[in-house]
Amino acid sequence: MHTSETIHPDQMEGHSEFAFRDLGAYSRVEQREVSVTVHTAESNMTFWYIAPGMLRIACKLKGDSTAIVPTEALLPYMPEAGWKVSEYSDRLELQGGLYRIVMDKSSLTMQIEYAEQKNCGTYKLSNAGSLVRFNGKMLEDAAIYGLGETTGYLNKRGERYTMWNSDVFDPHVPDMESLYQSIPFLIQHTACGSFGLFVDHPGKLIVDLREEQDAYSIQTENGEMDLYVIAGPKLKDVVSGFTNLTGKMQLPPLWSLGYQQSRFSYMNQEEVLQLAGTFREKQIPCDVIYLDIHYMDEYKVFTFDPVRFPDPKGMIQKLKTMGIRIVPIVDPGVKVEQGYEPYEQGVDQGYFCEKPDGEPFVGNVWPGASVFPDFTDEAVRQWWGALHRFYVDHGITGVWNDMNEPSVFNSATKTMDADVLHQNGGNVKTHEDIHNLYGMLMSKATYEGLERLLGGERPFVLTRAGCAGIQRYAAVWTGDNRSYWEHMELFISMGMNLGLSGVPFTGADIGGFMHHASGELLVRWTQLGVFTPFFRNHSAIETRRQEPWTFGDQVEVICRKYIELRYMLLPYLYSLFHASTLNGLPIMRPLVLEYPDDPRTFQLSDQFLLGADVLVAPVCRPGKEVRTVYLPDGIWYDFWTEARYVGGQHIMANAPLETLPLFVKAGAVVPFTSVRQHTDEARWTNLNIHVFGLGESDGQYDSASGEFSLYEDDGISDAYKQGASSELKINFEEKGSLATVNCKIEGNGSDADFKTLMFTFHALSFIPVGIQGISQLHSPEHLEEQRAGWYYDKQDNHLVVKLTFAGDAGFEFVIEG
Known part of the structure; x- marks a missing residue:
């Protein structure tokens, strides 16, 4: 256990600040087919245009002529040709694709612009021996996101992290600079747009967002800096662009989404x-x-x-x-044990990590x-x-x-x-x-x-x-x-x-x-x-x-209720997983990802979105039965009571122990299934697709719309890669006294010739009087007996529509008020 003796002045090590200096005077610029290299007295900086929105800058100190090779963190890529170089007495202008880099010859400061003068930052490289530092300017109102698994709040501005994978058994506290994952990728975001920076460096790396209020630095220790700029301009573009570079999740088996x-x-x-x-x-x-x-x-x-x-x-x-x-x-x-087969095989084949003398490294x-x-x-x-x-x-x-x-x-x-x-x-x-x-x-x-x-x-x-x-x-x-x-x-x-x-x-x-x-x-x-x-x-x-x-x-009753809710939500959740394999976007999302223009979302660290339309506000303090929740733009409904709220405001949400504050946005399409004790296949049966309407027309909001792609496959095999899957693409729109649902089916993964679907509409702004081609029924029991029909519950303002459709056809129905 540490005590105050730890900070005794006589016990503390002296603090030494490395003297960083410029990379030497500008020497020359060298243009090749797919790259441009700027030579200075002490370094080479090479620029590549990787793909639309993505720029690579690799800096290497003189004395080592080997090229910097991208690591296994990245997918293979092919740089694009077509650089244009303009040299002036005081500056260089480099044009690659939609990127423009203006470099001051005397200071080697770089201004990076993308597509019609979008500012992607001002940067400067420096070194102290083999240490290389990359300094960037932060806009006054910018928030910093990313950096993988780090402690602290959502916005990383004002923090400092050492990227060095560490087994940390001590309590994880905000000043813990290293944990188990190291992802030196940061996103600078303002209401005007976003861009990302990633350093491909698997050794120790320091990201300092604390030392200066309007700048940050990234520091490596081996004489190299391999930097990628991802232009955006939107926050989602930056995240998707980064996963184009580093890869996307493969679709996991459905059982891994269970409890x-x-x-x-x-x-x-x-x-x-x-x-x-x-x-x-x-x-x-x-x-x-x-x-x-x-x-x-x-x-x-x-x-x-x-x-x-x-x-x-x-x-x-x-x-x-x-x-x-x-x-x-x-x-x-x-x-290390003679006769233990994995050990014997590895030693015989030379498969274990070795010390410089050729002997295997041994550790407890x-x-x-x-x-x-x-x-x-x-x-x-x-x-x-x-x-x-x-x-x-x-x-x-x-x-x-x-x-x-x-x-x-x-x-x-x-x-x-x-x-x-x-x-x-x-x-x-x-x-x-x-x-x-x-x-x-x-x-x-x-x-x-x-x-x-x-x-x-x-x-x-x-x-x-x-x-x-x-x-x-x-x-x-x-x-x-x-x-x-x-x-x-x-x-x-x-x-x-x-x-x-x-x-x-x-x-x-x-x-x-x-x-x-x-x-x-x-x-x-x-x-x-x-x-x-x-x-x-x-x-x-x-x-x-x-x-x-x-x-x-x-406790058992409440835990069971929520674990059951997880299983009911599996069609929604699994569909989000599938979408993430395609677009790289997260499943658990900060509000700023969906509302990037709203400054009130920039710092929100204690609530999140599941997908785009389900807002989760956990209770994180003992004894609390109410908490503040921020609802962004739109109409929102309390999931449990269906109370209606106009967004753009903070509300006080009731949260007794059995209640997690949970909200759904008007226009949301959220498919549910029935509770099972474990996952089976992901060809959803007993589907009930919940759709949330406008509630009322109040002048500020006179329509509601949303969409969702409900994904199905067998949930366990890789047959979906050969097309054994299907998606039900659902579009909903409510305006005036009409609500339209349009469904299109894509793929060939359904084994059934037909499927029965239930739609439950919450809070329509009108009383439904008819659905063309579908008969009105007069009780939920009658609806259960029929293959198709609709029933309206006036007390709860719920419209339930049941229909059966062929597995290879789309359909549409219009609800009239």
């Missing part, structure tokens, strides 16, 4: 089966149970403890009949002395992936990668030594140079190995460590949080910024990992978790257990 239960650890086979039986007995939906390190024989990966788990294959098969899957933890540390983790695969080598990734046949043969299709920063217990740096060597595809690098890539490459090896072994079934990988591009291979959870109310609130900003940083499949340990949850905290965190992309309850050994039933009947 998931974990603990460090469920200690034996009997406990796991009893746990699963309790979920089914109590009728609490659940899809996944996790196995932490105690399932292994002496913590050796690719083993089961023969005493604790005498029949793992039989256990897993029994769980599958209950609709529950097992996801085991797999760490990178391989126990859970099994004791361990060696670590060199995932930068393709052959090693192939070998590691193939080892997962052990799990697949047991019936496992999802894997949890942990400790992959990598964490090392006996190292002063808590990771591999800086001089450990990585083969890196033939371009040998030290661990110091590529540390932040390790976790992502492990997940790549795991995902691709499972993909090869599963024969068309989609794999699921969960990871703790990663960098830009991790979304291509894994979901991310935010590591060892605690059962603190502050940590629950902290995740909201983390999840939103991870989404803006290209990582949509994110979540936190529901209830908190360390410390001791209360029933109230578990309820509030479960309510939040329903609306986060990854939904797992996880707690540590020796903490109070926090399964949904452990705090008594009231």
